[in-house]
Structures are given as structure tokens and as C-alpha cells.
Amino acid sequence: MNHWIILPLLLPALVAPLIALAVRHDIVLQRIFSVSSTVILLVLGAILMWSTAAEPVQSYHLGNWIAPFGIVLVLDRLAAMLLVLTAGLGLAVLLYAINGWDAEGRHFHPLFQFQLMGINGAFLTGDLFNLFVFFEVLLIASYGLMVHAGGAARMKAGVQYVTINLVGSGLFLIGVGLIYSVTGTLNMAHLATEVGRVDAADRALLEIGGLLLLLVFAVKAALVPVQFWLPGTYANAPPPVAALFAIMTKVGAYAIIRVYTLIFGADAGASANLAGPWLLPAALVTMVIGMAGVLAARRLGEAVAFAVIGSMGTLLAAVSVFTPEAMSAALYYLLHSTVAGGALFLIVDLVNQRRTGYTDLLRAAPPFAHTGFIAALFLLGAMAMTGMPPLSGFIGKLLVLDGVRESSYAVWIWGLVLVTSLLAIVGFARAGTTVFWKSAAVGGYLEPARPLAPALPFVAVGILLGASIVLTAFAGPVTVYLDTVAEQLYNPTGYIETVLPTSGHPEGVRP
Amino acid sequence: MEFLVASAIGITMAAGVYLLLRARTLPVVLGLTLVTYAVNLFLFITGRLTIDQPPVLHQGHENFADPLPQALVLTAIVISFGMTAVIVVMALKAYVESDSDHVDLHPDDHGEADS
Numbered sequence: 180m181n182h183w184i185i186l187p188l189l190l191p192a193l194v195a196p197l198i199a200l201a202v203r204h205d206i207v208l209q210r211i212f213s214v215s216s217t218v219i220l221l222v223l224g225a226i227l228m229w230s231t232a233a234e235p236v237q238s239y240h241l242g243n244w245i246a247p248f249g250i251v252l253v254l255d256r257l258a259a260m261l262l263v264l265t266a267g268l269g270l271a272v273l274l275y276a277i278n279g280w281d282a283e284g285r286h287f288h289p290l291f292q293f294q295l296m297g298i299n300g301a302f303l304t305g306d307l308f309n310l311f312v313f314f315e316v317l318l319i320a321s322y323g324l325m326v327h328a329g330g331a332a333r334m335k336a337g338v339q340y341v342t343i344n345l346v347g348s349g350l351f352l353i354g355v356g357l358i359y360s361v362t363g364t365l366n367m368a369h370l371a372t373e374v375g376r377v378d379a380a381d382r383a384l385l386e387i388g389g390l391l392l393l394l395v396f397a398v399k400a401a402l403v404p405v406q407f408w409l410p411g412t413y414a415n416a417p418p419p420v421a422a423l424f425a426i427m428t429k430v431g432a433y434a435i436i437r438v439y440t441l442i443f444g445a446d447a448g449a450s451a452n453l454a455g456p457w458l459l460p461a462a463l464v465t466m467v468i469g470m471a472g473v474l475a476a477r478r479l480g481e482a483v484a485f486a487v488i489g490s491m492g493t494l495l496a497a498v499s500v501f502t503p504e505a506m507s508a509a510l511y512y513l514l515h516s517t518v519a520g521g522a523l524f525l526i527v528d529l530v531n532q533r534r535t536g537y538t539d540l541l542r543a544a545p546p547f548a549h550t551g552f553i554a555a556l557f558l559l560g561a562m563a564m565t566g567m568p569p570l571s572g573f574i575g576k577l578l579v580l581d582g583v584r585e586s587s588y589a590v591w592i593w594g595l596v597l598v599t600s601l602l603a604i605v606g607f608a609r610a611g612t613t614v615f616w617k618s619a620a621v622g623g624y625l626e627p628a629r630p631l632a633p634a635l636p637f638v639a640v641g642i643l644l645g646a647s648i649v650l651t652a653f654a655g656p657v658t659v660y661l662d663t664v665a666e667q668l669y670n671p672t673g674y675i676e677t678v679l680p681t682s683g684h685p686e687g688v689r690p
Numbered sequence: 691m692e693f694l695v696a697s698a699i700g701i702t703m704a705a706g707v708y709l710l711l712r713a714r715t716l717p718v719v720l721g722l723t724l725v726t727y728a729v730n731l732f733l734f735i736t737g738r739l740t741i742d743q744p745p746v747l748h749q750g751h752e753n754f755a756d757p758l759p760q761a762l763v764l765t766a767i768v769i770s771f772g773m774t775a776v777i778v779v780m781a782l783k784a785y786v787e788s789d790s791d792h793v794d795l796h797p798d799d800h801g802e803a804d805s
Contacts, residue, residue, distance in 0.1 A: 308762055315769050322776055326783075334784035338715065338793055341777045345722050346710065348773070349729040352766055356729075359759065360736035 195292035224263035247366035253305035275639035278632035283328035294320035336415035357388030368678035375448030399431025418528030425520035458499035466492030470599035473606030479539035506665035508582035522643035545623035554615035571650035703728035715781035
């Protein structure tokens, strides 16, 4: 048993209370603890990712209880890769936030660490009920972060966000309960072997449970028709928090990928490929609504929030085909859209801090400090997000188009991806022109309301945009790696055999 | 017994959803509480309804009550309790700050949070 697997959970779980209790009066110490913890998480993620090269699936049985009776953490290539992505994004966001955002309210750093713990847990867990628990851990931290720094609009948007997620949690429990009632297990590897053997009479219950879970994950992934919470939440959240939330929609996508390839995958008998027919139309509508929203946005922050919805549509359209080629493309797009979305939210805040009185409204206003440089950063971020060459968005969309070629709905996906990309380009071009270029024609100069922070915010944005450039430059090796990740998802035998005892699969516990 | 329990869950859930749709904070909080009750009851009976059965394997007993849903529902109750506390505090803060207990956002609410 590889004890390193539990560390991405233990480390933030220990550091967060330490920050909240021991060093709560000293913001500098808080920052040191928080940044070091996140750096260590990044290193840990890299070590775990390296270890999956030798041993693709590793399991960690908590308390040494045998699965499916005990709780189990599972590390495979997908989980390891997402741990690295989380820590990397977390580090960039943290570097941005320590320039003042973290001092606007209390307990930013402990909540941030708990948030990382919840996300890491959701990626590592091998059990549906624990997935629910880790969703709650990451959500309760996100409630705190969402209303960080206060303000009436933020509180109201926060109440909405909490309400929607609590309803989602209720549905999650109903889905989990339905699946448990007919299979007698919640361990994902055990479920993978059990769902094929469910009685025909109970199949309706099982599939309702499976589709309820899809609905819950769709809420997290901001998929139409349950995407409505995202623009209000992201546009009102503190921008560094919104940038961190770029990974939260991916948690929903991860849960969809995991549950519907492992449990309701090709081996699930009559329930095989449960999600595909529902996911594909929803993803295509999401793409259209998201990118049309970019065009309709009245603020830069709204435009980015809608672009995040649109990119989730593209990502899940590729997932919904459920072939290894399309999955590999979807994973590349997942990496890309996380860093691009995170970078854009930070850039919006750079604009926000400098345009006193106008904030990020799409209206011509006098130029502000660093206009040219921020305009260039925004151009890079928007190019990546909309999928213009040469950045990673272009390669991502190209891979998605290539990956879905075999699907019978390829024409629809191709058409909509191309049309919505155009919409997004027009939307971002309009937004960028209004904020940066038309401003040059207006006389005067906007003084920032507060003294501007030193270079660190630009470093944070640079890390994320740099990651996009690295993804482009090393697209070859990255896609080769992602092919092995996707291949592992479609050969769940290794996963099941690692988690469950080798001496035959235990029968269900029900009498 | 099945009919009683099922209709009790259904009615609680329906009342909860009705209150949720009122879109004012106090009914929404109460509605969420009712929905959580319904969900917890539902989760509890996924181990089947049994009477007078031991919850652990016991000599001389052919059947037993499934202990796992009880463990699950215990966790779910704790989590929902905590979440209810969070939303009560947040709803109160939102009411104090905006002087309105409407849950829905109005157009002029967007972006006012910029500090």
C-alpha cells in the first residue's frame, strides 16, 4: 500500500486548522504556510503522477479494511494528473490573492486549504458516498470563499449558490440511495462488477439513480439546463476565488467521466453507456448558450463566466461520445480550459482594480495604468479561450473535432464547435476593443483607487498563460500521455482488480 | 408500512419544494430543511423496511437490518445540519446587508460587490 496517496488530503487538512488557530493574527505567516502547503501539494502530485508510470492503479485502504466494506482511495493516471492541475492552479491563484485579496476578509487561507483538500479528495476517492462527502467539503469551503470580502450583492449571490448546491446534495443522496438499494454496494469498483447483474425488474431504479447522479454532476459542471447559477456566482465572487472555481466545474466533469466510464461503462450490461444520449444534446446546447452569452455580456467578468460555460459544453460534448480518442481530446481540453479560464478571471481583476468607477463594465473609459500590457495579456487569454491559433485552445478544439469524427453526431459537434468559436471570438473581440482600444481614444487617465500591488499578480497570470503556452509547445508528449490516461479509463479491469481483493469478488452484503 | 413511509417522504419533499420556490430566505431555509428530512428518510429506507431485526449479524437470526444506510444517514444528517447552519448565517447576513430577503438576484445587483 502506497502511503503517499493519503498525503494530498492530510496535508491541507492539517495546515488549514494550523493557520486558523495558531497564526490567525499574522497575515504574513498565514501566507507562508499556505503557499508552502500548496507547493508541497504540487510536488506530491508530481511524485504520485510519476509513480503511476510504474504502477498505473494504486489503492489505499483506510484503516486496512478490505474493499468494498471499507473506505478506499484510488490513484490512477487521471486522478494523479488532476491532482497536479489542482495544485498548479491553486498556487497561481494563491500568488495572486496574497497581494491584498486575502486580507479583505478573514480566514481566506484556511478556507483555501480546505477547498484544495475537498477537490483532491473528490479526485482520489473510490466510493460514491465518499464522493458526496468530499463534494460537501469542497462546497462548504467554497461557500466561505464565495462571500469572502462581503458586500450585499456577493452575499445574495452566495445565498443562491448555497441553496442550489444544497438541493444538488439532496439529489445526490437520492441517487446514491437508489443505486445502493438495488446493488447493495457503493464502492465504485464493486459497482462496476455489480450493475451488470441487477435484475431486470430493478433496472429502472438503478438507471434513475444513475441519471440523478448525472444531473448532480451537471449542476457542478454548469451544464444546460442547470448552468443558471454560474454567471451570477462567478461574476460576483472575488476574482481569485472565481479563478480557483475554474477547477470546480472540472470536478463535475471528472465525476461524469469516472462514473460513466467505470460504473455505467461498456461492461454494464443493459445499463451500458447510460449517460451518452443525455449528455450530448445538453453539452451542445451548453456550448451555444455559453458562447452566445459571451456576445451578450455587459461586463468583462460576465463574458469570462459565460466562456467557462461554453468551454464546459465543448469538453462534455467530447466526453459524451465515450470513445478513447474523444476522451483523450476532452482531457486535453480540460487541462487547457482550466488554465485559460483561471488566467482570464485574474486578468479581469487586474482591469477591475485599475478602472476606478468603471470597473469591468464594457464601456469606453479613460486609459488606466498598464493598459497596453494588460491588453496584451487579455488578448493571449482570449485567444486561448476562444480557440484561436496558436495557443492551446486551438489544439484542444482541433483534437476534439478529430476525436469525435467516428461519432454519428459528428456533423452536429463539428458545426456547433466551429460556429460557437466564431461567436466567442466576436464576443471577446468586442469586449477587448471596448475596454482597451476605445479607451485609448478617450482623454484623461484613471488613477487606481488603491496603490497597485507589485509585480506578483502579473507573475500569477504569467504562470497560467505560460501553462497554456507549454501545453501548446509540448502538445505531442501531452497527448501521448493523455492517450494512456484515456486508454486506462476504458480498460477498468486493472482498476477493479486493484481495489477489490483478488480472491474472487465478494457477494453483495444484502441478505 | 411501505405506503405510509413512501407517502410521508413524498409529502415532506413536496412541501419542501413548494417552500423552496417561494424565493424568500426564511421559506427557502425551511424548505431546504424539509427536503433534507425527506432525503434522509429515503436514504434510511434504502436498506429495506424491517422490524425487530438486529443491525449486525447475530447467531440464530436468519435476517438482519442493513446497518450501512444507518451509517450513511448519520453522516448525511451531520452534513445537512452543518449546511443548514451555514445558510441561516448567510441568509441573515444577506438580509442585513441588502435590506431585502429575496433570494433571486435583480439586474442591478450584478457587480455591485466590487469593493
